[in-house]
Amino acid sequence: MIAPMFSPHYARTRSGLMHYVEMGAGEPLLLLHQTPRSWDEFRLLMPLLAEQRRVIAPDIIGYGASESIPDHSIERYADSVLALLEELGLDRVDLLGHQLGGIIAIEMSHRRPERLRRLVLSGTPYVDEEFRRERPPMHPLSMVELQDDGRHLMELWVRRSGFYPPARPDLLNRYVRDVLLLEDQAEDGHRAISTYRMEGRTGYRGPVLCIGATADPIAFHQVPRLVERLPQARLEIIQGGMVPLMEQLPEEVAALVSKFLDETVQADSAYGGTP
Template identity: 50%
Template sequence: MIRFGYADTRFGQIHYAACGTGEPVLLLHQSPRSWDEYREVLPLLGRTRRAVAMDTLGFGNSAPPPRHSIEDYAAGVLALMDALGLDTAAVAGHHTGGVVAVEVAARAPERVSRLVLSSTPMVDQEGRLLRRDRPPIDAVSESPDGSHLAALWRNRAPYYPWRLLNRYVRDALTVLPEVERGHQAVAAYRMEERVGLIRCPVLLVGSAGDPFAFPELDRLATRLPGSTRAVIEDGLIPLEHRAAEFAAIVADFLDS
């Protein structure tokens, strides 16, 4: 059973969903999603451990951050760990969540036992230049005729099975008009200055059908020479598309 809660932190309340007991694993979502990205994963990982999926500050039902930056998102992760009494935890992040996970592991290496980076970009100078020239991913203008709803759907339709688009659009509507802020935070991050501070074992998970993150898997692996990797051959941008396979890969890594 998935249980929900709010943790009081110095940033305000942080919303999370949890399942199971045992060693904790903290799950961080992509932008502009919420804990719901891990709805199918939580019960699977919760069979043998305490799986917690949080809403990043500024997304879902969590309080807004001081700034929309990777550093402040990571501070929110550590604040939730404090509130839940988690001295250490494995941390897994997908897309933006993976970038946040890098900062958590760099900022507090003694608190991250293992790190899973799923479809995580390498945001160095090359990555920042790429994002500077790339059109906005989710930005839409709210309209009284509701056309922005269709625009949100169309922006992701080439990359998502249509049944998953309902969940994405719901989460995106929750954060309008700041739907693009998470992507902007990623584009400003200086990951090359932080990855060298990671001290725990790292697993890189790539989804072969992700046209944005998968081509960057090798560049990220070069920066993390001790990491291992796994590829979901029929994976796409949405983690839910192959949730069971993702959960099995993570469980094997955490058990190894």
């Protein structure tokens, strides 16, 4: 159930039916979730950021309550978010992407840099041949075989629990719920990351904040590689942050994001540059 403070909507876009939630007023800030999550990943962060901004958190196409799709790819995701901006009449936005959401943000900044004022990239790797070659093979975290007795639910919980803070079953519960919505497509987002090619797509020269979380075993060591390719980027580290950083430590994230957006308000005329 959605709390009364949030305003849920649907938009019929050229890329399909998109569900999004918003709150607040002012300059628009778009939030893009990781896989296999939904807008709900930002439910604790949104009220903090919406004190000064209009915060919009969509379910990326193929996730949450947005339209399901057969063809998961970073390019497909980026196209759907750009289509949503068109439908909402938003010429330019600030954008925060977490993990998968950050990769989508890079693709958007490559295609339509003039649509983005500033980027916040959290736990976002540089997805090149080295990344694709060295990415460790993992047992599918979000895909389990259905069992008549419901044991698959416990298996799903246990597989993911090592990436989540202890004594936070509420966060794992939200994760499991989002996975169940995806059914047999729960791993398609990870496959989309593995096949994406970011080479030649980091020419955006507007203000960028990159956030690394020290207890994220998958993404933390990858973040500096992206920073190297965005010379204007500012790197901030959150100690003890884990994979669910957006909901684990929302106050810390909100403080970094708000400070960055406030300090760069005069610098966003540099958006859309080329190297």
